[in-house]
Amino acid sequence: MFPTPVQKAPAWVRHAYTIILPIALIVWLLPLIGVAITSIRPSGDLAAGNYFGMPSRFAGFENYTAVFRDSPIxxxxxxxxxxxxxxxxxxxxxxxxxxxxxxxxxxxxxxxxxxxxxxxxxxxxxxxxxxxxxxxxxxxxxxxxxxxxxxxxxxxxxxxxxxxxxxxxxxxxxxxxxxxxxxxxxxxxxxxxxxxxxxxxxxxxxxxxxxxxxxxxxxxxxxxxxxxxxxxxxxxxxxxxxxxxxxxxxxxxxxxxxxxxxxxxxxxxxxxxxxxxxxxxxx
Incomplete structure (x- = not known):
């Protein structure tokens, strides 16, 4: 009636589980990771089309400061x-x-x-x-x-x-x-x-x-x-x-x-x- 626990599953199922689980977790966290990286990206990167690459420099401090300075957040x-x-x-x-x-x-x-x-x-x-x-x-x-x-x-x-x-x-x-x-x-x-x-x-x-x-x-x-x-x-x-x-x-x-x-x-x-x-x- 209930699924078999992973610990009692065959060896190949346990190995596949250990491989697939981290991949699924990373895919699930990709949007959050993208938002976090964008929050420390300078505005020039976005203007240049650098949406998914590594930031050209760390701009986290100025971005988070601007959020509180330029808006009533x-x-x-x-x-x-x-x-x-x-x-x-x-x-x-x-x-x-x-x-x-x-x-x-x-x-x-x-x-x-x-x-x-x-x-x-x-x-x-x-x-x-x-x-x-x-x-x-x-x-x-x-x-x-x-x-x-x-x-x-x-x-x-x-x-x-x-x-x-x-x-x-x-x-x-x-x-x-x-x-x-x-x-x-x-x-x-x-x-x-x-x-x-x-x-x-x-x-x-x-x-x-x-x-x-x-x-x-x-x-x-x-x-x-x-x-x-x-x-x-x-x-x-x-x-x-x-x-x-x-x-x-x-x-x-x-x-x-x-x-x-x-x-x-x-x-x-x-x-x-x-x-x-x-x-x-x-x-």
Missing amino acids: GWYILNSFKVTIPTVIGAVGLACLSGFALAVYKFRANLIVFFLFVAGNFIPFQILMVPVRDMTLKAGLYDSISGLVLFHVAFQTGFCTLFMRNFIKSLPFALIESARVEGVSEWRIFRYIVLPLMRPAIAALSVLVFTFIWNDYFWATVLVQGQHAMPVTAGLYSLNGQWIAAWHLVSAGSIVAAMPPVLMFFLMQKHFIAGLTLGATKG
Whole structure:
């Protein structure tokens, strides 16, 4: 039913695996390597057509300095934090409550409500562009950080609820039954019994949602126009000139913009892996 582990495969499969894996990894990393090299390339190389060769000289310091000097990238990064952090708190917080309700309580419409949460994840978000934009205009939330936050919370809560509901389902139900026998209220059961057990899942889900929202470009351009609320993914376009595309500066800005989610993943790596693998084995 499951693939044979590489360690138990024939010798020729293991040798092919050791050869193909580094090649596949390099191919997968080629775009990132290209962006990193372009970020330290002088503008003269791009004007001369040197797109893929080695840089004629190291221009990393001046490129990264120009990113902060010639664009409000610091303000864009602050806007991204203003959008991402409330979204993570709101989506994960709502998912903990809704996941607990769908996993613990048995009511007639349980599966219907759960399927509604799941169904939202299968809707192509591009078709929501016009109705969401019109809704934010009517509600006075267009071109604002609060509008982006509310939309992301609404859109991410479905996936987060699916994640949390399945995680809570794997917890031993005897703990909840024992607390009920002792007369503990449902809120205290959630607060003092279930929530501490959900910490690995909360950490893993927070990293995922943080990465999703931080890297969002589509809704950042659809729902925001002014620099006062523009996240860094959309703000990187300001690094291009009116007539010339400054790809060396865009690449440097992209590396700067990618650092917060990368740092968060490495800081939360232990909890992230624990949250994804908890309950994966029996015993």
